[in-house]
Amino acid sequence: MTDPHVDRDVLDTLREVMEEGYTELLETFLADSESRLDELRDGISAKALSDVAHSFKGSASNMGAIRLAALCQDLESNAKDKSPEALAQLVADIRSEFASVRPVYENEKRHLHTH
Template sequence: MSDAHLDSAVLATLRVVMEDEYPVLLDTFLKDSEERVRLLHQACAVSDAYLLRQTAHSFKGSCSNMGAPLLTELCRELEDSARREQLDGANELIGQIEREFAIVRILMRAERQRFGASG
């Protein structure tokens, strides 16, 4: 696993803390993240800086908690831009977030397979 996309030390800690619920945590993160990506696109489409900032902030926190450092950083950049109401590059940044999330999703699904196929 690439620590650039997913920090294996964070995941190891989550496995210990969550025990049997670890696969559920991964599933929940993936489901919630897909919704957040959808909301980012929606907020950008209507130039809603507040919704963009709130969604990016929320997504940043969950990415940080789940050990996704590049995704965390991209969300921080989007949150900062939206806070300044500078939305010119928001669509491009959301595209970067979406691409990084696609990588994280693949890695997390592989992690999910290793640590509990039932759920």
């Protein structure tokens, strides 16, 4: 069963490759995501939103957060063409998508500490 939100294969690969560094990677991703969400909320310009979306897309993609990466891609590519309402909606979608994948990464962290 493939998860439309998180590509588990990516996480499995990261876990194998990173070994000890995997927990730190998860923590960094969660912390960076929080700060990027704050930056998106405070985004003053389309350019600022696009820049944050670009870096967020990269980390989401590296971490297998497929739908989050796709939403960030949309924001990055279309920030300057969207109305303020549409931008606000897309930022809200990014926030809710992160909220739905966050437990996956929290669980990954917990799972590591129990082994």
